[in-house]
Amino acid sequence: MACDEACKKPEHTSNGAENEKPSLEYQFATTTTLHGIGRVAESSGARAKIPWILALLVASGVYVYVTADRIQAYLKYEANTNVIIEFNKTLAFPAVTICNYNRFMKYRIDDDDKKYVSRLLRVEEYLSDYDYQDFNFSQIDDDFNYTNFALSSGFLLEDSLHECSWKGGDKSCDASNFSSYYSPTFGQCYTFNGPGENRKIYAQSRQGIGNGLRLIIDIRQPDYTETYESGHVEAGLKFAIHPPDELPLIDTMGLSAAPGLHTYASMRLVRHINLPKPWGVCGTEEAEEEPMKYSRNTCLRNCRRDAIILKCSCQPLGHEKAYRPDSDRPSPVRHCDIDDFRCVRDALRIHRASSLGPDCVCPVACDYVTYETTLSSAIYPSQSVIKAAISDIGDVSSNDDIEYVKANMVYLDVYYTDLSTITYEQVQALPFTALLGDLGGQLGLFLGASVLTAMEIMDYITRRLQLLIKRVKSRKKVQNGT
Template identity: 35%
Template sequence: MATCCGDDSVEREYAAETSLHGVGKIAGARHRGVRLLWAVLFLGMFGVATWQITERFVAYFQFDTVTNMKVEFRDVLDFPTVTICNFNKYRDSQITEEEEQYVSTLLEGSTGFSDYDYDADYYDDDGDGEYQYSYDWNNTGIPDDFNLAEFTLRAGFDIHTSLKHCLWRGQTCNSDNFTHIFTSFGNCWMFNAEGRMNQTISGVGNGLQVAIDIQQDEYTENAPTGNLDAGIRFIVHSPSEPPKVDTQGISVGPGIHAYASISKIEFRNEIPPWGQCDPGRALQYYSGYTKTGCLLECRADHVADECGCRTVSMPGTLDYCQPAVVTGCVKTTIAELKTGKRSCNCPTPCSATAYPATLSYGGWPSSSTMDYFTDLLNKTEQEIKDNIVLLDVYYQQLNLQTVQQRRAISTNALLGDLGGQLGLFLGASVITIIEFLEFLVKKGTSCCFRHNNRVKT
């Protein structure tokens, strides 16, 4: 049974009418030399087009990206959240006689939770990350029902007694504009926690200015387990992102006027396979996905699974861990996270906002203004130098920088390249493809028709 047709009328019709350059010249040439020349040219152009198209596909499937930067000048910019902490976790005047017996133990128990805390005494000498620190909390006199969260809230850094001066855009503000949050520094306080404020004029005096009394005479931190510095530690961050004061914060000592000029940068990242962000990723205890929030939740989840509780600086709804659990189970779990025995899956966010700060400092107050500030703050000159930190946070310029990760070759660009190569070398287009499909249909129909006629005959 024959499976092909002897009639070439369909091919001749296609060659005469197709928009594919060169085919008509080959079919219609009267001289063999001319036909051969056009055939060589057509095959050469077809080969070049195939090579170029292959190159474009290879480049596309490498999933490369490019980074675009754009600066927009704005009349108004949303002001970030400013979180302020004191290096001193617990105030001496707020500690009872009974609690004084184990404050140093509490400070020692809190060491190791910050990402910058890495005490060699907690690990074995061969460096394999085995946790070997053990402290018998049962012999410290700490009651079994001791509530570390309530103790920290009562005895820790209190903005209501520490805030001596506050201005927002030149207008007076007060401690009611600050929101409490637990961190590895104990009590910290967030200005503009809900992100409702904005700055309309750039420069010093048009943002936030605060004078904080660190109350150095209240310090209970002792070497080597406590913080060795005196002053505040602050961080400027997005309202949707929890503050990571321990590793990202900025420190300022007393007797200094610190100027933090900030800028706003938005990052936009691509989804896989071009990037690493997961647009469907959500967090349980935070409104939006951030890498900092993810890491905090991951740490809390590991502690919750292993210990059945959480520390005061961890998100969640579980009860706070008792001191005996903190030094045993919790510290072991945190140590395993630091040494890589446990891991967290926290991909890059698809969008993120950063507020990098440029710091400059001035000696404060000057000798000519000392009398004014001693009267204003009701403190002696030495008390001001030992206890008062003056901080200005403001936008240096009202502009928004956008850093966007984009596909080096988008799908539209790939289609455009393919069409360009086919059109340049062969004169082909989508219509040409439709013409070829029409040719195949006609050819198949013609073959089937002739085959059926032969069978009937």
């Protein structure tokens, strides 16, 4: 604000008498904390004023430019990632879900149902492959119950678990420490340290092999029913390491352990903290009634399930839900059976064609953990200890027993490689508080102003308006008097 000699002129009263008090502009210019204006007001002559006026204009222009740049940077909503490593004395152990590559065990299938096995092995392929030939349902009896068959003929842990130890303790766990879980792709599976109100809290206090979960499981290859044309061509276990309160998505996050090998799964806990929009893309769109913690993969799975429920009024086995998503009142939803498979296939076709459905919003979770796992293996058992190892499992009567162990026994160790936690945390590159600090700092640097300067300007404007109103009223009185 440039102030010439007129600013210094005394104000006049309404009757023309001089008021010795300087003008409001001069008072403001000489008392404000906004640097430069006072120099302009107090300088005498144009030669003294012009350098200060130019300096004030340049400083104001630079400040406007820098302010615009910082606001543009803020409106980009960029994020940075901080990496934090914490070392812990103990670390909560994850859930471990194990499945057999064989879905239906021969010894558990009734003779009357064995004729259906090869066709039932193609169910998942039929439902997921839209170019697959039509399923011949007429060859299956009307009273056949697919759900009962799948659950009763699948992998049974009680018959296959030969050793279970936690932190090296002998017989410190058994099949009762596992909860059942059904995978549409792998059939009956089992979860150690899974969800449950009364579940035991497992924590690893020492790092390394033998301080976590150790399993020896017989996969029972002689009872495999998978065929080359329909089913899995592999033999062994499929396992997933996941948080106890999240579903084990074996298809997308599963690892494999082969028979005849000691598989070491060393893991590291990694936490991811993401920002919501506009800085990130995280969110939690899952309905509150879902029993498991939200994750993007689980959400996508549930969208697929809900599409089937809405069209076919049934839910796929392994996709549990207690009620219809379009109903205000909870109502039971039955499992899909053989007669529903054509409808299920059509529902999945429509679901996929509509880009996961119009109501399917599955952002990445804002706070979730993963377990970075490294696999290594060694031959088990070695030739020097094979008889001693087999004696722990059963009587060694022939070479056939040795070959059986090599072809069927899976030895699995799951443990933390160390007790550290790595956290990847998204943070705002320019938080609002930092923006205010930047703007305030630039204002002080170029103009020497602060929040109090704004109050000074408001005070000047208020007093100027009051004086203007007073003059208008005085003129009206003079006019009315004449």
